[in-house]
Amino acid sequence: MSSFVPPPHPPHHEPRLPVDAGPSTRAVHAGAVRTGEANAVPTPIVLSAPYVFRDSAELVAHMTGAHADPDREEYGRYGNPTVRALEERLAALEDERGEAEACAFSSGMSALTTAILALVKQGSHVILFRDGYRRTRQFVVKTLATFSVTHTIVEPGDLDAVARAITPSTRLVIGESPTNPYMHVTDLVKLAEICRAARVKTLVDATFATPVNVRPLELGADLVVHSATKYLAGHHDVLAGAVVGAPPLVGLIRDLRGVLGGVLDPHAAFLVARGLKTLALRVERQNATALAVARALDGHPRVAQVFYPGLERHPTHAIAKAQMRGFGGVVSFRVKTDPRGQGDATPLAVTARVIDGFRLARIAPSLGGVDSLVEQPAIMSYYELSSDERAAAGIYDDLIRLAVGVEDERDVVADVLRALEIAP
Numbered sequence: 315m316s317s318f319v320p321p322p323h324p325p326h327h328e329p330r331l332p333v334d335a336g337p338s339t340r341a342v343h344a345g346a347v348r349t350g351e352a353n354a355v356p357t358p359i360v361l362s363a364p365y366v367f368r369d370s371a372e373l374v375a376h377m378t379g380a381h382a383d384p385d386r387e388e389y390g391r392y393g394n395p396t397v398r399a400l401e402e403r404l405a406a407l408e409d410e411r412g413e414a415e416a417c418a419f420s421s422g423m424s425a426l427t428t429a430i431l432a433l434v435k436q437g438s439h440v441i442l443f444r445d446g447y448r449r450t451r452q453f454v455v456k457t458l459a460t461f462s463v464t465h466t467i468v469e470p471g472d473l474d475a476v477a478r479a480i481t482p483s484t485r486l487v488i489g490e491s492p493t494n495p496y497m498h499v500t501d502l503v504k505l506a507e508i509c510r511a512a513r514v515k516t517l518v519d520a521t522f523a524t525p526v527n528v529r530p531l532e533l534g535a536d537l538v539v540h541s542a543t544k545y546l547a548g549h550h551d552v553l554a555g556a557v558v559g560a561p562p563l564v565g566l567i568r569d570l571r572g573v574l575g576g577v578l579d580p581h582a583a584f585l586v587a588r589g590l591k592t593l594a595l596r597v598e599r600q601n602a603t604a605l606a607v608a609r610a611l612d613g614h615p616r617v618a619q620v621f622y623p624g625l626e627r628h629p630t631h632a633i634a635k636a637q638m639r640g641f642g643g644v645v646s647f648r649v650k651t652d653p654r655g656q657g658d659a660t661p662l663a664v665t666a667r668v669i670d671g672f673r674l675a676r677i678a679p680s681l682g683g684v685d686s687l688v689e690q691p692a693i694m695s696y697y698e699l700s701s702d703e704r705a706a707a708g709i710y711d712d713l714i715r716l717a718v719g720v721e722d723e724r725d726v727v728a729d730v731l732r733a734l735e736i737a738p
């Protein structure tokens with residue numbers, strides 16, 4: 315008989331995550347309990363909508379905030395164990411200093427609208443960029459305007475214009491980096507400096523970057539927002555969103571989430587948490603493949619222009635190089651066409667044929683998942699406009715956006731080159 319006595323078991327909440335753990339380790343372990351329910355390895359899906367109290371004394375302790383356990387749940391709109399585990403993992407990924415808190419939502423738009431609403435009131439002023447996500451602009455320009463929240467739209471990356479637009483009522487600057495579809499990268503350190511000096515909050519939609527490539531909180535932003543539908547979940551099978559930032563601010567947003575109700579379903583939270591485990595692996599592959607695609611297209615005889623911040627000729631390459639660990643998985647490019655072409659030779663038609671020539675990448679909106687997806691923004695998002703109106707909005711008929719997946723790099727590159735060849 316052995317006289318070995320195992321050391322006492324650590325409490326199951328002890329994460330045992332080294333404080334200097336790298337992003338891949340955080341993605342796998344942060345928010346996971348060491349030995350939890352049924353000793354399962356993945357964090358279980360808890361479906362309960364209400365939570366039981368042992369007796370009235372426990373309920374009173376909970377309602378007065380005297381309860382010892384901060385994870386004590388009450389009702390699903392205020393919190394859920396599976397969602398909390400995901401939130402812990404997201405916070406650990408966005409802020410390696412361990413100071414951030416995350417709040418998950420039913421979609422990226424739910425995260426954005428709840429966060430913005432938590433920060434403004436009647437008479438507030440908001441600054442946003444012309445190339446920001448379309449529905450975010452719509453929310454500010456159309457919806458908030460009806461509640462007397464005013465706004466100023468500035469040109470992509472024009473930080474002097476941001477500084478000039480700030481008024482005593484300005485509460486918030488909504489940034490995004492990189493942006494769609496031209497992959498404009500904003501100097502987030504400078505943006506945060508301008509905002510902090512004026513006591514204005516900065517919110518950065520970093521959906522295209524992911525915490526693998528850039529962590530805006532560590533660069534001075536107040537809030538980071540993600541459409542977790544894209545890279546974070548990464549498998550095209552769930553809609554989700556998240557806001558990450560300092561606890562007092564995220565607490566306000568969490569309270570409003572409990573009122574507006576845009577909570578993430580526990581099944582969906584499980585899928586996002588599972589997707590996150592491979593986030594670093596996926597994004598590193600997507601960074602490499604997108605750079606290879608951009609280089610193959612740069613100077614290609616059938617390509618007029620390539621937009622990828624990893625290319626030296628991209629207007630924001632220098633900022634991207636200084637700020638990002640990788641340049642992301644989306645490449646946009648313009649097909650060389652005849653602007654006077656008629657019938658099936660119009661730029662719109664020729665470009666559509668190139669899109670139809672892809673064999674691996676399929677036509678779908680969205681990005682960031684394991685499958686390569688391709689789209690022609692003129693048709694996918696702006697078809698209701700005329701060709702001239704689209705050009706005025708900065709969307710060319712000959713533009714293609716390719717969001718690379720995790721297939722083999724040579725196959726993705728070959729797919730683009732073949733599509734360009736077979737469509738004269």
Ligand SMILES: *Cc1c(COP(=O)(O)O)cnc(C)c1O
Pocket residue numbers: 421422423424447490519521522540541542543544553554555
């Ligand atoms: C997709 C997207 C959103 C909206 O997210 P949903 O999850 O679709 O609600 C917001 N911002 C950016 C940059 C996006 O790509």
